[in-house]
Each structure stands twice: as C-alpha cells, then as structure tokens.
Amino acid sequence: MNILEINNLNVSYGSKQVIKNLSMNIEKNKITAVIGPSGCGKSTLLTTLNLMIAENGGSFTGEILFKGKDILSYEIDYLRRMIGIVFQKPTPFPFSIYKNLTYAPKYYGIKDKNRLNEIVENTLKRVGLYDEINKDLNMLATKLSGGQQQRLCIGRALTVEPEILLLDEPCSALDRKNTANIEEMLLELSKDYTIVVVTHNLSQAKRISDYTAFILDGELIEYDTTENVFNNPKDDRTREYIKGIYG
C-alpha cells in the first residue's frame, strides 16, 4: 500500500528550481532510501513532504497525497505530527532528556504524569537508549554523545506517534558504531513506521532500505527495489554514480 504518492512535483526557492517534475510512491512500513550527489534536491524533497519547505522560504507545485488525500487538505500541525522529520545534525533541546521527550506530548494535551512517564520509557526503549540513560532522565540532553543525541531526536519525533519518519542524513555526523546502532534501530522501527531516509552513504542505503530512489539535479533518475538499483541499474547515470562512489 502506498502511504505517500508524489505526482509531478516541482519545488523551487525563488527562481531556482530544485526539484523537477518528480513522481514517486512511498510504500507503507518500508524503508525507502533517497540517494544522489550533494545539492541534487534530496533534502528539499524531504522537507516538502511535511511542508517544512514553507519555513525555509520554498514553494512547490504538483500533488502529494498522504493516505490518498492531498497534504494541503490536512491541518499543517496534524500533517507534521503524522510525518515526522529528523535532521542531519542532532538538535536536542537544551533541557533534560525527560523534557525533550515530553515537550510535544504536553503540547498535544497529555498532562497525566504516569502517561508521560510511560511515553518517555517506551520511547527510550524504542530507540535503544533505555539501558544507557534511564537513570539520568534529568541530565541535560545536550550532554549526551552525538549518537545518543541523534537517537534521542528520533525518539522525540516518535513521541507524537507519526506514521512516517523522514530522516535527512541521520548518520553523517556519527562514527561507525553509532551509525550501526541507528541502522539497526531503523530496521526495527520499520515494522511500525514508514521510513524515508536521505543518505550519502550508499552502503547504508544498500544495508537498510527496501527501495532506493536516485535523484540527480532535481530529477528522479531511477526508483526501484534496492536490489535492482544496486545490482541491475537500468539507467547509465545510476550505474556511474554507484560505481563512482565505490571506485
């Protein structure tokens, strides 16, 4: 089932067109990787999907359907709640770990202490931080290591119970061990969530994704199962890109 359907999407910042006539569908509860060289529009694509693009001064034409309905027909808050996004650089709020995780639930009206505690506990377990930090919930989140911060941010996005999780190069600032942790976590999360991950790291895309989209200069060049894209690319440009990185 397609949770997102993108039809003839054009995105531009002022007069600069970043995404050109892109159409693709995102399947539910799968991991879709978006690859391509720097500046090709991968991140722009992600920020368009939950309308964060407007905060950055961009605009788009075309149609994006979330569960069969135009994303513009949803309340923007609701849409962003359903389609969470995590950025490249970990952005923990400079509060305690506990407060980071209760920030959004409190906004959505959850006041009950027990319920909040439960959310914090479940979230930490989900992102694999529970054993590491459940004793230090009052510690400043900014004092965590980079990998822990990123997992906390993913957890924070999960506290509002989204259906889709967009990740913009979530591991690019992390070392190998932390990257492995996060990859393992994403595989686990994909059972309950749809994940779209933008990555520079081709082997990462290969390791974790079910589908891969290759974007070049704002155009979707190839989109297929990860296996096909990596082992049997139809387009020469895809082949060159994949080879180029390996070679």
Next chain:
Amino acid sequence: MREKLKDSVFKIWIGLSTSLVFIVVVYIFLYIFINGAGSINGEFLFSAPKGMPIGSEGGIFPAIVGSLLLMVIACAFASILAISTAIYLVFYCTSEKVKRLIHLIIQCMSGVPSIILGLFGYTLLVLHLGFGRSLISGGITLGVMIFPYIQVRVEKTLIEVDKAVITSSYALGVSKVYTLFKLIFPMCKFDIVSAITLAGGFAIGAAAPVILTAAVIFAPVPESIFSPVMALPFHLYILTGEGISLEKAYGTALVLMLILLVINIISVILNFTRKEHE
C-alpha cells in the same frame, strides 16, 4: 625589527588604556566610599530627610524606595514592549522593509537625549494625560529611555537561538506560540533577565527624565502610582546643587552606587548561570 617595535608600542598602549580606566573607576568608587561611608547608618538608610533646608539632616529612605519603584515600573513597561517588538521582528515580520524601518526608529529612540525624553514625558504624561508628577509618569518616561536598550539585546539573543532547534520544534507539529513559550523563552531567559536588570541599572541612575516627571524635593514613601516620589539621583542633584549638605550627598551617591553594583552583580551571576547551563 620595526614590526616588533610596533607590536610592543601597541601592547603598552592597550595596557595603559586598560589600567587608566581601571584606576579611574576604582578611584571614583574609593573616593565616594571614603567620603560617604561615614554618613551611612541606620537612620540615614531608614528615615526621611529632615532639617532646614530639608535634607541637611535625617535620611534618604523615601528616595531609595522611590528610585527602586521607578526602576521596577520602567523595567516592567519597557520589557513588555521590548520583548514583544523583538519577537515580532525575529519570528513574525517577513518584510525586510518593515524590519529596517523599525530598526531605524529604535536606533533614533536610543539617540534621544534623556532631558528631551523628560520634557516629552512632562508634556504627554504629566500635562496632557493628567498623571501629574508621579511614579507612573516617571516610570513610563524611564521605560521609554531603556526600551531600545532592552529591545536590541533581546532581539540579539533571539536571533542567536539555533535555527535548527526551532525548526525541530515546528517539525513536531507544535505551534509557534508553544515553541516561543516552552522552548525559546526558557532557552533565553537568563539573557533576557540580564538585559532587563542592566537596563534597570541604567534607569535608576538617570536624573534628567525624572526631574520633570516624577521627582520632588521632598515626599514620603509613595502611596499610589500617582503620588510624586523622591529619587536618589534627583536628591543628590538637589543636595549638591543647592549646597545643602555635602556629607549627605556623598552618602546618597554611595547608596546609589551600591544599588547599581548589586544590580550589575546580579546580571553577571545570571550570565554565569547561563554559561553553566550550556
């Protein structure tokens, strides 16, 4: 060789400048301390001025209270407006033209001489609005004076908040207002309070704006915001200007300086706490 010479001359120059400023500050403080410490006692701090002419005996209690109240009103009035303006400029205003215009106005405001602000307050508040010479007239006038000071610092603080953190908050589907109150303010609270405290110090030491709007030679501790008040800088001005009592003048100056010192120390502590938190 030449470069080395330049280097050492420059070092001597900055060393001398720094020590000169330091010496002047310490000298002023010590001088006032030595001359004023003698007149400070319980009676001076906690009783009203007495004697003929008034002020030659007794204390400065109503002036201390008056000055503190003026400062509180000024800070409350100015910070509400200044913080709102800063939030508007940083988070809501999308037109560069409007932003530039507002910045220009604020810059002009900060350049208005304080005696002119005093005259403005006198015309508008004391006469037209009929508040009379009162705590409220003086407080608002001082508020207008410190408004640009607070606005500029708060705006700078808000701009410095990491954009990525704010975006992450919006990305959770959380509203702008919630983000402001639950994320941005808590992040900036020390800076904002420190800006207000410093501005308060600036307000409490100003004589010109209150001469026409609030301060009188003698008044008891004010009963309402429409009562005239005594203020430390104005009292000091009267004591020396009329040659009433040099000894009391030194005492008053010392009290004023100590209040300012406390305010500045509070501000430094707040700044320090903020750094600890980061």
